[in-house]
Amino acid sequence: MISTNDLRTGVTVEIDGDVYMVVDFQHVKPGKGAAFVRTKIKNIKTGQVFERNFRAGEKLNRAMVERKTMQYLYSEGNVYYFMDTQTYEQIPLIEDQMGDAIKYLKENMEVMVMFYDGVSIGIELPTFVELEVTQTEPGFKGDTATGGSKPATLETGLTVQVPLFINIGDVIRVDTRTGEYLSRV
Template sequence: MPKINGNEIRPGNILEHDGGLWVAVKVAHVKPGKGGAFAQVEMKNLRNGSKLNERFRSADKVERVRLEQKDQQFLFENDGMLVFMDSETFEQIELPSDILGERRPFLQDGMTVTVEYYDDEALSMSLPEKVTCTIAETEPAVKGQTAANSFKPAVLDNGVRIMVPPFVGQGEAVIINTETMEYSERA
């Protein structure tokens, strides 16, 4: 594991600190009038989700961890466990469905996701950036409502509520950004 100085920590870095794996969420470099400079780092635990604020001086050494990323294909869900197949070795693994959190409804059959591993432990999963969904229900367009950024509520076929432009109708396929969980464009 490479060790980095405390002032080299960047948002998104994964660190081994106090026996846990942490992702740096926010990093602020502080230069007080008296004393040495330090990095104020807000970290989130990858295993249990707890948060921690820590100060690192430039002389402090921290272990930077590299996670192994593997593409996995989603097969099916069984009793709250998601079953995936490794696209290279064809091994099947089971992961808890709460690993995706609020993005779980966007997981579709046969979808390829990226799972990040530390040794053999799956820590996080990322969906493709854009997913195609169908509008299950929405209000009809109101004539004359052409304001630049007017949106109307809609429910997707997976049950997620989003806001869509007025020209999008029921039964249309739309592309959703899985990072922001917002409408992106028509499919």
């Protein structure tokens, strides 16, 4: 059991038989009434994120989620295959288990695969990934000083807003939590 006062980003809890990860939390002490904890929690299996408030001091079941470093190999239809880098064992995950993580996956990329009760339930991406720009409008001379942005399609099919000086073939760093452009590599 874990108290809601001990909730932190990344902690996994079990609520109504489902496993959730705390994405964001805030302890609120209103001037009138009891204190509470406002959280954003993500359903590990479906990827759905929603807000939920808990009374301060409320007890929750802590979900023991094991994380294992694995390498993404390939996809076949809506099944994605990952390999344990130590035992070379391969495990399949279906598209529904991965949520938005599919947009950031490249072959041979290392990710954390999460297991709950011995069953794989999803993946945890690194904080940022480096992807190549495959399609974007060309920047024109003088555009770089304006600080504008334009859409760019990356090698995985993800579309992000990038500065005007980014061209096709450039490799950029993208934040996997927000899906925003960070820098050119």
